[in-house]
Amino acid sequence: MKSTNVLKGVGIGLALLLAATAQGRTAEPGAKDEPIKLAMLEWTGAHVSTHIAGQLLEKLGYKVEYVTAGNFPQFSGLADGSLSASVEIWLNNVGDIYPKVLAEKKIEDIGKLDLKTQEGWIYPKFMEKVCPGLPDWTALNKPECIQALSTPETAPNGRFLDYPADWGSRAATILADNNMQYTAVPAGSEGALVAELEASEAAKSPLVMMFWGPHYALAKNEVGWITMPPCKEQTNEHCITPPDVDKIVWSGFGAKWPAAYAFLKAFKMDATEQQKMMLAVDKEGKDLDAVVKEWVDKNEAVWKPWVDAAKG
The missing domain is CATH 3.40.190.100 (Glycine betaine-binding periplasmic protein; domain 2)
Known part of the structure; x- marks a missing residue:
């Protein structure tokens, strides 16, 4: 009976130690002296998502560069590391190169943007x-x-x-x-x-x-x-379904910038909020950076969990 209590005490002590260690662990920032290069694609919605991610990465102490990239060519850049990340990939329009470099593990899909398309x-x-x-x-x-x-x-x-x-x-x-x-x-x-x-x-x-x-x-x-007519065949020509939108990074991203990697995995984009910012930029002629900064300033409650994820 006594030995059982001792083992229980050891087990509890070990659990407390592990919990304390886990609480004290934070993601390392990594190479903060090297810029994270974010792909800037052709449409305003992607500009909004990318600049929100960029401004918040800067709050985490990273240098950020925005690199103009075509929708298909970006995957070559992500595969060789000349681009670091692309945060709004519409999976209905990725060409043949995306599945190839994904299978070769030159890029990594880090999850859904949660953009309701x-x-x-x-x-x-x-x-x-x-x-x-x-x-x-x-x-x-x-x-x-x-x-x-x-x-x-x-x-x-x-x-x-x-x-x-x-x-x-x-x-x-x-x-x-x-x-x-x-x-x-x-x-x-x-x-x-x-x-x-x-x-x-x-x-x-x-x-x-x-x-x-x-x-x-x-x-x-x-x-x-409109509630769509039934599909004759389950093909792209005969069916229209809302596409998934994912976040993609260069395969070495997580090792090079661990905290930024944790942040981007947590990062999300709300479609209604994005549309408002797109309207401000495209129709009202407002500056993209200013529109995004205003959103960031007003929505700390939204993005704080993403930043907290980067801090461990």
Whole structure:
């Protein structure tokens, strides 16, 4: 009985020692004299996410460089270490190089950004009076809805505003798969898509279109998302699903900058907040760094857990 109590005492003492050691352990900052090079991709949402990460890394004492990078070429830079990290990778658009360098363990996926993405068919909310039954896709098949969306260009079909032609047209495939009386008309550009959405809202002119989020246009225009028709085949051409967005680092990142690695693993991005900042930059002409700094100054409660994760 006595020996059992002694063993219990030893076990408790060891547990307390291990707990104290764990509490005292912090992630090492690593090579703070060498800059962390963050990939700056083509779209404003990625600029926002990247600059938030960068400003917070600077609060942790790191040097940060923002390096302009193409969506596909960035993976070569991440693989050879000339880029350190990319914090907003949309996994529906990574080309052939991403799975190759991931399999070769030249890059590391450090988890979800938790950015709530959307992609599919949208309409200005007033369309629910024009096509009763929306957001269910079958409402689009009603004769009064087809007629309202018909134009001289598409009659007797309704007009569906699609992505620009060089982006590919999954919408046209889905319309054909489901025998819907619509013609997909490509927009000239992203700007043209947004301009039509804004014009439709202002004039209350009928519109159904392909779109995605987060996007600054969704911060100022109230839209509905159509419940999509069933997929004919489980392929990219026949199905539209919201893409995952992950954070990717060079394979040597964790060893070189341990605390920064812990921070980036914890780092998240809220889509609604991102859209507000995109609107400020793209439509209101505000400086990106200033917009991000204002968010950081006002949202310590949001980002403090990420910074705490870096400190152990």
